[in-house]
Amino acid sequence: MSFLEFDNLSAFYGKAQALRDISFSVEQGEIVAIIGANGAGKSTLLDSIMGLTKTSGDIRLDGKSLVGLGSADIVKSGVGYAPERFNLFPFMSVRDNLMVGAYTARDDIEKNLEAIHRLFPRLEEREGQETSTQSGGERQMVSLGRALMTSPRVLLVDEPTIGLAPKLCDEIADVLARMNRELKMTIVITEQNANFAMKLASRLYVLESGEMRISGTVDELRDDPRLMEAYFGH
Numbered sequence: 001m002s003f004l005e006f007d008n009l010s011a012f013y014g015k016a017q018a019l020r021d022i023s024f025s026v027e028q029g030e031i032v033a034i035i036g037a038n039g040a041g042k043s044t045l046l047d048s049i050m051g052l053t054k055t056s057g058d059i060r061l062d063g064k065s066l067v068g069l070g071s072a073d074i075v076k077s078g079v080g081y082a083p084e085r086f087n088l089f090p091f092m093s094v095r096d097n098l099m100v101g102a103y104t105a106r107d108d109i110e111k112n113l114e115a116i117h118r119l120f121p122r123l124e125e126r127e128g129q130e131t132s133t134q135s136g137g138e139r140q141m142v143s144l145g146r147a148l149m150t151s152p153r154v155l156l157v158d159e160p161t162i163g164l165a166p167k168l169c170d171e172i173a174d175v176l177a178r179m180n181r182e183l184k185m186t187i188v189i190t191e192q193n194a195n196f197a198m199k200l201a202s203r204l205y206v207l208e209s210g211e212m213r214i215s216g217t218v219d220e221l222r223d224d225p226r227l228m229e230a231y232f233g234h
Contacts, residue, residue, distance in 0.1 A: 006025070007059075007060070008023055013044075019210045026188060050079065081147055081155075090130065091130055102150070105149065144175065155185050204227075
């Protein structure tokens, strides 16, 4: 039994089907990347885990189905979510944004804050700063930190490099690798940036038009002609 399992998952927005019969698994302590073009269904996949879409099939975390649970209960079960475009409260301070994530893990606040400040010293230095005045990279750090405040067992990160300069992408990759290494965090990321995903993940899954087209380890797919043509232009 894998730690996180998807069994014939389909997702719908009204009558429109966004995902079709997705089946794959994530092992505990692993970093997995879901890559695909804009509109491929990557964000829908993460939203489905969080109970934000209508679905069929099953999603299991540590053997227990998440289907039918409300988002708050899914967070309590151990799923942290850093969505695309951060969804922060722009006129609240860094610390207050982080504290929003603590409502399901109030007993772990000091421990989690300590871990976040160790990963992101800048957030401790600027804890009183409004997030509306921060750079895109800093807001991504707040988003990741807020997800960590929920004491997750698996962290979902949607498009972490979108809109960021290459240097900041490298920073985010280093932090996610540290989360995995130091906190033993299982991480699922979605990305259009295949280079970023291959640098970070051990396995890749490629979504196209809501269907899983390609899967394998990074080493297996590094020279896959389908991946090279779609994402590297050769």
